[in-house]
Amino acid sequence: MVFAPDTEVALRTVVNLINTAANGREGLATLEDLDAFLAAEGFSGGRRRDNAELESVLELRRELAAVWTADEDAAVDTVNRLLRDANALPQLMKHDGWDWHLHATAPDAPLADRMSTEAAMALADVIRGKEMDRMRTCESEDCDAAVLDLSRNRSKRYCDTGNCANRAHVAAYRARQAAAN
Template structure:
């Protein structure tokens, strides 16, 4: 384990959110898409289920996409701004089968504020741990999805949104076969 379990969960949620717009698709086109995303990621708390909420989550996605590929100083600026704007107040909580972990917003806060706070807290751990190199983009030429590398040897190169790794491995195999034959 590289990070605390709640940090890894939050980072994976950030990846899912960013990749919901990868490769020219809009994975949060409607309220039902946001509902499905939040259910899959285990987000709880109050919801307005209106267009403004959906728009605010899409705006957060743009911010997190910029943060993902930012240098450390820029990432720190974005993380601090997200925490400041959400009026984050870190607290230890225990709920829904989770042992003690950090929350920095109340369940009644707007959804985008809760999401940005969780993302910012997780990314603060990444920055403090000098692990920014674990935040990558997919190495497939035709993919712009992001990758979270939690492997020990820092070897993850391809995203989980499609079959980028499989396509790259097949292409490399065929190239080797062509060179040998």
């Protein structure tokens, strides 16, 4: 394991959030889409369930997408600002079947503040561990999705949003077969 379990979960949520806008599609167009996303990610806490909340999550997605491909200094600037803006105060919490882990906002804080703080805390671990190279973009020519490589040998090249890896492997196989004939 590279990171603590709660950090890995937060990083996967960041990837999934970024990828709601991958390849020119909009996966968070409605409040229902946001509800489904949060349910799939197991995100708990209070909600306003209004368009302003959706817009704040969409803005967070844009910021996190920029961090995903940023250099270390730019990533640090964004992480620090996200923590500052949410008035983050790290505390150990235990809830919803999770053992002790860090939260830096109250459960009733605005959704975007809670999401940005969890993302920022996870990204801080990535930066401190000098592991930013695990944050990538899919290597498929027709895909711009975020990729989180948690493999031991740092070999993950394709996203989980579609069949990018399968298509690349099939194309390579067909190229080998054509070259052999």
